[in-house]
Amino acid sequence: EVQLVESGGGLVKPGGSLRLSCAASGFTFTKAWMSWVRQAPGKGLEWVGRIKSESDGGTADYAAPVKGRFTISRDDSKNTVYVQMNSLKTEDTAVYYCTTGPGIALAWGQGTLVIVSS
Amino acid sequence: DIVMTQSPDFLAVSLGERATINCKSSQSLLYSSNNKNYFAWYQQKPGQSPKLLIYWASTRDSGVPDRFSGSGSGTDFTLTISSLQAEDVAVYYCQQYYSTLITFGQGTRLEIK
Numbered sequence: 001e002v003q004l005v006e007s008g009g010g011l012v013k014p015g016g017s018l019r020l021s022c023a024a025s026g027f028t029f030t031k032a033w034m035s036w037v038r039q040a041p042g043k044g045l046e047w048v049g050r051i052k053s054e055s056d057g058g059t060a061d062y063a064a065p066v067k068g069r070f071t072i073s074r075d076d077s078k079n080t081v082y083v084q085m086n087s088l089k090t091e092d093t094a095v096y097y098c099t100t101g102p103g104i105a106l107a108w109g110q111g112t113l114v115i116v117s118s
Numbered sequence: 119d120i121v122m123t124q125s126p127d128f129l130a131v132s133l134g135e136r137a138t139i140n141c142k143s144s145q146s147l148l149y150s151s152n153n154k155n156y157f158a159w160y161q162q163k164p165g166q167s168p169k170l171l172i173y174w175a176s177t178r179d180s181g182v183p184d185r186f187s188g189s190g191s192g193t194d195f196t197l198t199i200s201s202l203q204a205e206d207v208a209v210y211y212c213q214q215y216y217s218t219l220i221t222f223g224q225g226t227r228l229e230i231k
Contacts, residue, residue: 035220037168044209044211044222044223044224044225045160045162045168045211045213045222045225046222047219047220047221047222050220061218061219063219064119064219097167097168102215103156103215103220104158104170104173104213104215105158105160105168105170105213106170106179107170108167108168108169109167110167111167
């Protein structure tokens with residue numbers, strides 16, 4: 001069974017940083033492309049970014065609102081994907097979901113809540 | 119970025135009746151080399167994470183009931199629930215994965231009339 005477990009959310013002040021983690025199991029992580037999708041309170045889904053498998057180059061792409069502030073990385077030895085979030089803004093407040101799939105989000109984690117507030 | 123626009127924003131349908139949700143993309147999602155539409159539908163029930171329903175515009179994911187069907191090509195797509203059940207109350211999202219920069223529709227809230 002595919003499992004994605006996010007962690008690392010919490011309350012942070014504007015301008016601060018936070019690193020989220022997503023531990024994966026139940027599939028071949030080394031071959032998987034991994035994404036982050038967020039959902040602001042009461043709002044819709046917003047794609048944050050994606051990292052390819054190492055065999056496909058291991059590069060990451062980002063949505064415009066987070067480009068230059070967020071960095072997605074992966075540790076295949078730990079079956080874990082990360083998102084380092086810097087220069088956080090109040091509009092980054094959301095539940096952050098980890099997903100797996102080349103474009104389609106085949107599976108989703110339960111999400112971790114990030115609140116950016118002074 | 120490719121803009122995805124769903125209609126309606128809110129839909130109320132009686133139990134057992136048909137529900138139809140539409141999604142329009144700002145550019146074609148049909149990749150000519152493989153004749154596939156890079157388009158998906160997701161369901162998010164209250165308090166839960168989203169779940170994949172349909173991909174390649176019309177392929178149901180494993181375990182999705184056959185009352186859910188997807189149709190359309192190019193820029194216009196439809197999700198149809200043939201006979202609405204109480205457990206189908208949810209917000210439904212369309213998504214394009216044609217572009218490197220993935221985008222979702224704004225969501226359609228489906229409730230029981």
